[in-house]
Amino acid sequence: MPKIISVEPQKKNPRRFNIFLDGVFAFGADEDLVVNYHLVPGKIVQPRELEKLLFESEVGKLMERMYGLFSVRMRSEKEVRDYLKNLSFKRKTKGKEEISDLVIDILVERLKQKGMLNDLEFAKAWVEGRRRSKQKGVRALKAELYQKGIDREIVEEVLRLADARSGQVSEEDLAKLALEKKMKSWKNLPELEFKKKAIEFLLRRGFEYSIVRVVVAKLGQKR
Numbered sequence: 001m002p003k004i005i006s007v008e009p010q011k012k013n014p015r016r017f018n019i020f021l022d023g024v025f026a027f028g029a030d031e032d033l034v035v036n037y038h039l040v041p042g043k044i045v046q047p048r049e050l051e052k053l054l055f056e057s058e059v060g061k062l063m064e065r066m067y068g069l070f071s072v073r074m075r076s077e078k079e080v081r082d083y084l085k086n087l088s089f090k091r092k093t094k095g096k097e098e099i100s101d102l103v104i105d106i107l108v109e110r111l112k113q114k115g116m117l118n119d120l121e122f123a124k125a126w127v128e129g130r131r132r133s134k135q136k137g138v139r140a141l142k143a144e145l146y147q148k149g150i151d152r153e154i155v156e157e158v159l160r161l162a163d164a165r166s167g168q169v170s171e172e173d174l175a176k177l178a179l180e181k182k183m184k185s186w187k188n189l190p191e192l193e194f195k196k197k198a199i200e201f202l203l204r205r206g207f208e209y210s211i212v213r214v215v216v217a218k219l220g221q222k223r
Contacts, residue, residue: 002026002050004043007034013064019053021045027053030060055103062099062107066116074122078149080108123150123158131162135178137171140206175207175215183219195220 002021010016010028017034019026029039033056037049045053062084069075069083081104088099111117123145130136130144138159145155179198186194195216202212 001047002045004039004041004045006041007039016060016064021050026050027057028061029053029057030063033057033060058099059103059106059110062103063110066107066111070116074125075117076119076122076148076150077108077117080111080117119150120154120158122148123154124161127158127162131174135174135181135205137174137202137206137208137211139208140204143206171207171211172215175202175205175211176219178202178205178207179215179219191220 004019004021005023006020008018008020010018015031017029017031017039019029019039033039033053037053037056039053065087066080069080075083084099084104084107092098108117126145126148127141130141136144141159142155145158146152179202182198182201186197189197198216198220199212202215203209207215
């Protein structure tokens with residue numbers, strides 16, 4: 001039965017290790033895999049254990065990809081699953097082994113256990129960020145969250161909490177903030193053209209028409 005001869009940190013990623021069995025490279029492992037399976041020189045690896053280690057090694061490599069993905073921004077569960085399925089398809093087109101549904105399920109569960117994957121927290125952060133930077137209306141926020149695979153109950157709860165936290169900041173206030181940023185570039189437009197552009201702009205931002213009509217009328221008077 002194969003024996004671990006050496007465990008060496010990888011040059012490009014010291015958090016991963018190369019495992020050598022009987023002097024030959026066998027697989028890469030992350031820190032958790034090394035610790036959980038006590039992968040140290042001299043350890044005899046049983047055939048069944050080796051099969052499991054190879055499976056866990058694949059999960060570990062994909063976890064490294066997840067760390068990079070989440071370093072950019074939070075992700076929803078649907079985004080993670082879509083990313084992995086797309087990666088699997090790319091592997092298939094190159095003649096490489098695909099990523100199994102079992103591996104994807106395990107990876108998603110690991111991300112949840114580490115607190116990295118949480119649709120409720122993702123939705124909260126998404127709404128806060130989009131309202132702050134883009135002044136998005138409720139309709140647009142709902143559509144974006146549904147597209148991210150967030151459950152309707154979570155969407156409703158997050159938007160309710162966002163309204164409670166915003167205090168005096170209403171949908172009308174958000175619409176005003178959004179439109180005011182465009183006013184300078186539209187200041188020389190004829191009134192009818194300004195109204196047309198302003199209404200289209202705010203509707204695209206996801207604000208209700210009743211709110212859009214009021215805001216455009218008010219800001220149009222201040223031009």
